[in-house]
Amino acid sequence: MKEQNDIVQWYPMRIYHSSVKRQNYLNDLLANETTVERTYVPRNLVDAEDQTYIPTLVNYIFIRASLDDLKVLKADKRKYEHLRFVMDKECDENYNPVSKIAYIPEKKMKDFMRAIDDSNEHVQMLQNMAFACKPGQKVKITKGPFEGVEGVVKSIKKHLCVVIAIQDIMAVAITNVPKKDIQIIED
Numbered sequence: 455m456k457e458q459n460d461i462v463q464w465y466p467m468r469i470y471h472s473s474v475k476r477q478n479y480l481n482d483l484l485a486n487e488t489t490v491e492r493t494y495v496p497r498n499l500v501d502a503e504d505q506t507y508i509p510t511l512v513n514y515i516f517i518r519a520s521l522d523d524l525k526v527l528k529a530d531k532r533k534y535e536h537l538r539f540v541m542d543k544e545c546d547e548n549y550n551p552v553s554k555i556a557y558i559p560e561k562k563m564k565d566f567m568r569a570i571d572d573s574n575e576h577v578q579m580l581q582n583m584a585f586a587c588k589p590g591q592k593v594k595i596t597k598g599p600f601e602g603v604e605g606v607v608k609s610i611k612k613h614l615c616v617v618i619a620i621q622d623i624m625a626v627a628i629t630n631v632p633k634k635d636i637q638i639i640e641d
Contacts, residue, residue: 459521462491464558466621468538472513476536480515483533489523494563496570496624510570510579514540514623516563521555540621556621565603566618569626576629586617586625592639600628607636 469477477495484493494516497507515537517524528534542556558566569577580586590606595616605616605628614633619625 462518462520463560464494464563465517465519465521465524466540466556466558466623467515467517468540469513469515470536470538472536474508474512477509477512477515480534480536484515484517487519487527489519489527491518493517494567496567511624516558518563521557540623542621558620561604562618562620565605566620566626568603569600569618569628576631578627578629580617580619580625580627583619583622583625586619586627587622590617594637594639595628595631595635596637597635598631600631603628604639 469480481493481495484490495514496510498510500506500508519527528537528539540556541553543553585608588608590608592604593607593616594604595601600616603616603618605618608615608617608627610627610629613630614636615627615629616631616636617625617627
């Protein structure tokens, strides 16, 4: 069995003093790292004629690596001084706050990327993270272009939606999902 720090997972990382230029620079640096399998930054099309895209999240980057490899990478202060871990606040068994380095499970990240990458009119970015991250019924879409995607069911403007939220950072809603195409997932 692998140790927790050896498991390759997605890590959201905050870019200190962020800019599009710095994010692109970090993406280029990370592309050359053998321990980083892939970086993913959701992008918005800003000029269809010139095919110009800018990052949707200017302050964050998502890195797929093991925690050990990521710590080694971060130790190189010359290159990666602007990267900061995102912390996930939890409580222990005595309800004392405990901070751990946040990670995103592989399935959730794949579903999120699938929704973001699809140029479908039924996909929208959510700005209200307090709403998007509220607990709700976990569901799986069983038919259509998003078959297999898992999220939390919500009602947005009286329409049934499946929301995929990433660590209070970003959320996407798949809108107008027919009720018959949603299967409840038991915890």
